[in-house]
Amino acid sequence: MGREQRPRWPVIVRRTALGVVSVLVLSVTGYAWTFYRDFSTGLTTSSALNGDEPKSKDGATNILIMGLDSRLDQNGNPLPKAIYDQLHAGDDSNGGYNTNVMMVLHVPNDGSKATLISIPRDDYATLVGAPDGIAKEKIKQGYGLAKDAKEKQLAAQGVSDRATLEQQGREAGRKQTVDDARAFLGGIPIDHFVEVTLVGFYDLAQALGSITVCLQGPTQDSFSGANFQKGVQQLNAAQALAFVRQRRDYVHPELNFTDLDRERRQQAFLASASQQLKSAGTLADPAKMSALVDAAKKDIVFDSGFDLLSFIQQSSSLVGGGVTYVTLPIKTFGQINGEDVNLVDLNQIRTMVRTLVGGTPPPPTTLPAVTVNVVNANGQAGLAGDLEAALVGKGAVKGVASSGRSMLSQSTVYYGTGGADAANAVGTMLGIDDVESDTNVAAGTVRVVVGTDFSMPAALTAPTSTAPTSAAPPAPSSSTAPPATSSSASGPMDALQGGSVPCVK
Structure with missing residues (x-):
């Protein structure tokens, strides 16, 4: 298919x-x-x-x-x-x-x-x-x-x-x-x-x-x-x-x-x-x-x-x-890979569902002291730095914020040996479902790759970025609320x- x-x-x-x-x-x-x-x-x-x-x-x-x-x-x-x-x-x-x-x-x-x-x-x-x-x-x-x-x-x-x-x-x-x-x-x-x-x-x-x-x-x-x-x-x-x-x-x-x-x-x-x-x-x-x-x-x-x-x-x-x-x-109507899609805020949805039916714990409000590196594959200027700062504010150890070589449609959290629990906590806080082990990630470290499907959760405040504003627009083209x-x-x-x-x- x-x-x-x-x-x-x-x-x-x-x-x-x-x-x-x-x-x-x-x-x-x-x-x-x-x-x-x-x-x-x-x-x-x-x-x-x-x-x-x-x-x-x-x-x-x-x-x-x-x-x-x-x-x-x-x-x-x-x-x-x-x-x-x-x-x-x-x-x-x-x-x-x-x-x-x-x-x-x-x-x-x-x-x-x-x-x-x-x-x-x-x-x-x-x-x-x-x-x-x-x-x-x-x-x-x-x-x-x-x-x-x-x-x-x-x-x-x-x-x-x-x-x-x-x-x-x-x-x-x-x-x-x-x-x-x-x-x-x-x-x-x-x-x-x-x-x-x-x-x-x-x-x-x-x-x-x-x-x-x-x-x-x-x-x-x-x-x-x-x-x-x-x-x-x-x-x-x-x-x-x-x-x-x-x-x-x-x-x-x-x-x-x-x-x-x-x-x-x-x-x-x-x-x-x-x-x-x-x-x-x-x-x-x-x-x-x-x-x-x-x-x-x-x-x-x-x-x-x-x-x-x-x-x-x-x-x-x-x-x-x-x-x-x-x-x-x-959140908005958009397009990904030429298809019309609904872009959503997973944290908003899950909070709403918990209120309606219960049964699941709320997202964590703090993170363990694990080093988190953030890779911006989203295209939004300054996103890696903003997200890095926000995660540090929640208890993570500051790692490296960088830009990816190309934009990706999917966000993923990768972790090294012993980092599964911390990676799952980060993924839950960010609304990223895809959490995977990666032998290229150092032990006790988490790498977050944010793709074009990512948006900063409303509950995760971050300082205003000082990065330039001339970056390429994100791949999900969406302007229609x-x-x-x-x-x-x-x-x-x-x-x-x-x-x-x-x-x-």
Whole structure:
């Protein structure tokens, strides 16, 4: 697999619906426990979690919900043409293996006030283990890269069965996505996961019937099929797809849609649909509940260790207003290697996640007395000296600040013999995930190479540099602050509360 080249206005944009169905599946099960015996029969399960992963403490549960941009079944075969026609989403040649929806659902041990955290799909992140040789990419691409690497490995061993390659490739992709999400969020436990493909959303939306949503103003988009008026309105399954995947409006350009607005649309749909489950008699209608359970079985994968019955008994908050919806912030929109990405402040994100779900220690505020050398491969004038001074201010021993021979896209912390703990502390403080041993680094010494993905953490103050200001600009070209990070109704920093029909852009 090569790197994805995303055009400014891609034709296929049916991606944001994918994770919505998974949350609704969990919401449905919270009230449909009487269907449990039937519901648990025929589920597709995965062994991507081997049981050795860190677990949440005190009975809380973190569930990673991944929406897979695939138009194929679990064996890699095309779906019936009638389904493609219903989805208006192209055919088996469209889509791929990006996890275009990534959400973490945190349910506390008492079942009260759950939190759903959306990770924007284009956040630029370190991919654990560098699948297919790619160490840094948009977080959504880890699944497909790991799947491709696994299939290559199997093919080299003589495996040629298409179904085997597909299934084992997807297992590798699931594990990669869990690992990437855990690392990106600062090491929080991922207890379980749910994976869903595009067709699952349509099936569940169809089983639900009409859904009530509210728009702040009129909007339309020929790419997604969206054509909505201002105010409260009822949507069928096809309109629901358009609602959750719209990310442009040429008729009303002042709306300035971004991917982050689609995150908000997803959350609004979930809040509205969950409210409807409780208030519209759906949960008391055996025929409709059976249709919802049947929809939940299609193209949805649960990890094999997920005890649904225990979760059902815990999940009373998922329907009727017990969920707070949060989108992680981004720092700016940018480009790396010609691709549009979201540049983020990992320290900001991890601090936010700790506040929301707990479970991980805060970044260190001081460093051990280890010598730290800083190499500036970022291009920002004076960065090495500023960072060196800041680290010394936190307890490190002053080393050498220098400029690299060329700019690098990835930041890395290297350490010599006996320096692992100190290097990890430095990496955590700086928000650098890639920490490696290097025989060229002296014992007890740490070398920090800051690439174009690095920005000084807000909590790490440094003196103003006296270096000249004529250095080359950093490689991530970015001058557009994301409009959705403001305090507007569609901003990701504004938590959306369940229990009603929220009005969104």
